[in-house]
Amino acid sequence: xxxxxxxxxxxxxxxxxxxxxxxxxxxxxxxxxxxxxxxxxxxxxxxxxxxxxxxxxxxxxxxxxxxxxxxxxxxxxxxxxxxxxxxxxxxxxxxxxxxxxxxxxxxxxxxxxxxxxxxxxxxxxxxxxxxxxxxxxxxxxxxxxxxxxxxxxxxxxxxxxxxxxxxxxxxxxxxxxxxxxxxxxxxxxxxxxxxxxxxxxxxxxxxxxxxxxxxxxxxxxxxxxxxxxxxxxxxxxxxxxxxxxxxxxxxxxx
Numbered sequence: 001x002x003x004x005x006x007x008x009x010x011x012x013x014x015x016x017x018x019x020x021x022x023x024x025x026x027x028x029x030x031x032x033x034x035x036x037x038x039x040x041x042x043x044x045x046x047x048x049x050x051x052x053x054x055x056x057x058x059x060x061x062x063x064x065x066x067x068x069x070x071x072x073x074x075x076x077x078x079x080x081x082x083x084x085x086x087x088x089x090x091x092x093x094x095x096x097x098x099x100x101x102x103x104x105x106x107x108x109x110x111x112x113x114x115x116x117x118x119x120x121x122x123x124x125x126x127x128x129x130x131x132x133x134x135x136x137x138x139x140x141x142x143x144x145x146x147x148x149x150x151x152x153x154x155x156x157x158x159x160x161x162x163x164x165x166x167x168x169x170x171x172x173x174x175x176x177x178x179x180x181x182x183x184x185x186x187x188x189x190x191x192x193x194x195x196x197x198x199x200x201x202x203x204x205x206x207x208x209x210x211x212x213x214x215x216x217x218x219x220x221x222x223x224x225x226x227x228x229x230x231x232x233x234x235x236x237x238x239x240x241x242x243x244x245x246x247x248x249x250x251x252x253x254x
Contacts, residue, residue, distance in 0.1 A: 001070040002070060002074075003072070003074030004051075004059070004070075004074055006059065007049045007054065008028070010044055011043075011047070013040065013044055014039065016249075016252045017043070017044045018084060018252065019048060019084055019099075021096060022053065024090055026161070026164060027055075028053075028054055029164070034238075034245055037244075037246075039249060042249060043252065050177075051068075058170075061173075064176075066095075069098040069102060072086070072095065073102070084107065084108060085109045086107055088112055089114065089236075089237060090115060091181035093113065093114075094120075094184070097110070097118050100190075101189055101190065108196075109198070109251070110195055112198070112217065113237065114200070114201050114202060115217070116181050116182075117187065117217055119186075120184055123182060130143065147207075148233055187216070190220050191220045192222060193220065193221055195223060197225070198227065198247065198248065198251040199213050199225070199227065200227045200244055201227075201228055202233045202234060202235075202239065203232060204232060204233040209228070229244065
């Protein structure tokens with residue numbers, strides 16, 4: 001698949017290069033709190049908008065994980081990066097694995113932040129209807145965000161994420177990506193993959209926390225390690241940005 005250079009911006013000019021892919025509910029601005037805690041002298045972090053999100057909200061496409069991966073490679077080429085690491089939050093973590101499979105000689109390591117496994121994310125009918133209905137129902141988005149952060153935040157905090165999600169993503173792209181990240185399954189291709197992987201999850205994330213990582217990623221990637229952030233749900237870049245930055249920078253410095 002041929003990728004397209006999508007809107008991105010770079011923080012830092014250090015030698016450790018990383019492409020950063022956002023989650024289903026947020027464009028690249030969802031990493032704003034994290035960016036303030038990154039050492040610009042140590043790393044170069046390229047934050048990318050997926051098609052249908054942020055500054056790429058009007059860019060049409062198939063809205064699949066394969067397309068996200070191809071577009072991310074196009075950004076890396078635009079930057080002149082031959083090798084780099086990939087950071088993926090939630091659905092971005094699934095696309096990151098496809099990049100590893102497509103070009104293992106270029107992808108040095110992966111960081112998954114509450115990342116979707118290569119097997120997808122099975123949803124029973126009621127849950128599927130909740131997620132699929134979030135295309136047009138902000139209330140569904142509110143319920144999902146509240147649940148995946150352990151119901152620990154007030155309405156204002158959750159509503160701010162919902163509002164950003166509605167404003168900075170197209171409903172068509174939002175719905176189409178769900179099919180790809182939740183139902184696509186390529187876990188047999190990553191089984192026993194030797195890549196270095198850091199998994200960072202929140203202790204209050206009931207969906208993609210420790211148990212989900214132990215039954216998927218940690219079974220398939222022998223060189224994966226897990227960090228659990230104690231005061232965090234599914235949105236570590238916004239809930240615990242400093243702790244996340246510290247964990248990622250330590251990992252990438254190895």
